[in-house]
Amino acid sequence: MSRSEDPQQTYQEFTEAVNMKPGELKSWLETDESKHVGWRKATKGGESVGHESGRRIIDLLRRKRGELSETDYRHMRKVVGYVRRHMAQRPSGDVRDTRWRYSLMNWGHDPLKAPLPAPGGRSRQALERHGKPPKARRGPGR
Numbered sequence: 001m002s003r004s005e006d007p008q009q010t011y012q013e014f015t016e017a018v019n020m021k022p023g024e025l026k027s028w029l030e031t032d033e034s035k036h037v038g039w040r041k042a043t044k045g046g047e048s049v050g051h052e053s054g055r056r057i058i059d060l061l062r063r064k065r066g067e068l069s070e071t072d073y074r075h076m077r078k079v080v081g082y083v084r085r086h087m088a089q090r091p092s093g094d095v096r097d098t099r100w101r102y103s104l105m106n107w108g109h110d111p112l113k114a115p116l117p118a119p120g121g122r123s124r125q126a127l128e129r130h131g132k133p134p135k136a137r138r139g140p141g142r
Helices: 007-017 022-029 049-062 070-087 099-106 124-130
Strands: none
Touching: 007 070, 022 049, 022 099, 049 070, 049 099, 070 099
C-alpha cells in the first residue's frame, strides 16, 4: 500500500482539504450559485460532478471513521486532489463572488476560510469560540 492509499493519511488530508461543516455545506448546496457551477456529466441540465460530490462529502463527514469503506477513502482522495489542483489555479483579485470559489465550495472547501485544525489538535469548537492563539504562542515558524 502506497502512502497515498494509507487510510490514516487519506483521512488527515481529507479533513485538511474540507473546511466546511456538514450543515454549512448542506446549506451551500441548496443555493442557486452552487447549482450553476461545475462540469455536468452527459445529461444536459443534470447535477454537476462537484455538487454530487458535495452531497457525498456531507455523508462522509457525518459517519464514524470505522464505518468508512475503501470506496469512501477513494472518494476522499478524489476530493483532496480536486481541492489541491483547483487551489493551484486561484485567480488574482477578489475571489469572493467567483465561479472558482463556488466550485471549490461544492467540494467542501471555502478558500476564504481558514483551514480546520487537524484531527487530534485543539477542537474545532474551541477554535471557533476563542480563535487561533496569538502568533507568539503558536511556536516557531507558524
